[in-house]
Amino acid sequence: MKKSFNQKIKHLLSVLILLPLPIVSQPLAAKPTSHTLDHIKASSTLNIGYRQLKPFSFREADGTVTGYTISLCNIIADDLRLSLGMKKLAIHYIPVTFTDRVSALNSSKIDLDCSVNTIAPERKKSVAFSSDYYVANMRIISLRYNNIHFLNDLQGRTISTPRGSKDLLELNRINREKKLSISFVTSDTTEEAFEMMAKKRTAALLLDDILAYQFINQSEHPEDFTVSHEVVGEKMKYGLMMRKDDPLFVAFVDKTLEQILRSPRHAQIANKWLVQKVMMKSPQNN
Incomplete structure (x- = not known):
């Protein structure tokens, strides 16, 4: 009886040895690809x-x-x-x-x-x-004659901003929290948003300062514009x-x-x- 049992064990081991490796081992992890x-x-x-x-x-x-x-x-x-x-x-x-x-x-x-x-x-x-x-600050850009320097100066005004930009998301949040009743006019590009403000279609533009300076400095009369000292919202990390x-x-x-x-x-x-x-x-x- 004991001899018969030992023979069965030997037979089972011999079968396992002959089995393909994947059946008796864990599959290797797939190599990450990009x-x-x-x-x-x-x-x-x-x-x-x-x-x-x-x-x-x-x-x-x-x-x-x-x-x-x-x-x-x-x-x-x-x-x-x-x-x-x-x-x-x-x-x-x-x-x-x-x-x-x-x-x-x-x-x-x-x-x-x-x-x-x-x-x-x-x-x-x-x-x-x-x-x-790079880290930028969002500020209020406007024509000097509008006398806009702070967020509260935008109460009930219309401002322009690029559609889909982080600025618009931040502005919506600020508008709700401060109850400023600001109206937004969106554009496909930042340049178009600046032009709306420059041509008096909107009272102001809220934009990252380093981007605003480029548009102002390229205009015919940079002295016509003001950039607020007040920083609006959180810093913009690029x-x-x-x-x-x-x-x-x-x-x-x-x-x-x-x-x-x-x-x-x-x-x-x-x-x-x-x-x-x-x-x-x-x-x-x-």
């Missing part, structure tokens, strides 16, 4: 989104796309090329608007949005952000925008961006694009 990195390597192309927002991203008269954020993204692109072992990487700059930038990312029209994107909790439901690379479902690509961009911001090269880029860009020209300089 759809964006795979696409970039396969196509030898990086599609970058931008908008006309000096000094961060804009197209020059000769067609060159440039600016502070574009400079950062160009370095990221070069690091991508080296890391993926590619000899060449073509960069396609694709114009996007406030309203279509998220759909442009999620439909793979662009791989990285390098225009001005404020990091906002509600947006993180649809997209991913890099760590912040980040690069990517698809939400690609953590490996986000991690790569974050690591490279961190290296750029700590490097001596960044001081040169910031000096070129940001120094003297954070204030309005005085009337005597016009």
Whole structure:
């Protein structure tokens, strides 16, 4: 009896040894992949989104796309090329608007949005952000004759703001909390919102200060405008925008961006694009 039992055990062990390995072992974890990195390597192309927002991203008269954020993204692109072992990487700059930038990312029209994107909790439901690379303040921009300097001066007034911007979300919150009865007129671009205010269609524009200074300084009469000392709402942290479902690509961009911001090269880029860009020209300089 004992001999018969031992023979059965030996037979069972011999069968298990002959079974394919996956049946007697746990499957190996799948290696993480990045759809964006795979696409970039396969196509030898990086599609970058931008908008006309000096000094961060804009197209020059000769067609060159440039600016502070574009400079950062160009370095990221070069690091991508080296890391993926590619000899060449073509960069396609694709114009996007406030309203279509998220759909442009999620439909793979662009791989990285390098225009001005404020990091906002509600947006993180649809997209991913890099760590912040610039912090701006939102202020009230108006024509001097309107005598608008503080939020309370906007009581019952009409203001313009770009559709889909973080500014509009912040303004709606402030309007409700302070019961200012402000009316909003939205536009597709920041430039259009500024023009509405400049042409007296609205009383004011609430906008990140560094963006406002660019429009004012390029106008025929910068002295006609005022920028409030009062800061409205929370600070605006800018980040690069990517698809939400690609953590490996986000991690790569974050690591490279961190290296750029700590490097001596960044001081040169910031000096070129940001120094003297954070204030309005005085009337005597016009």
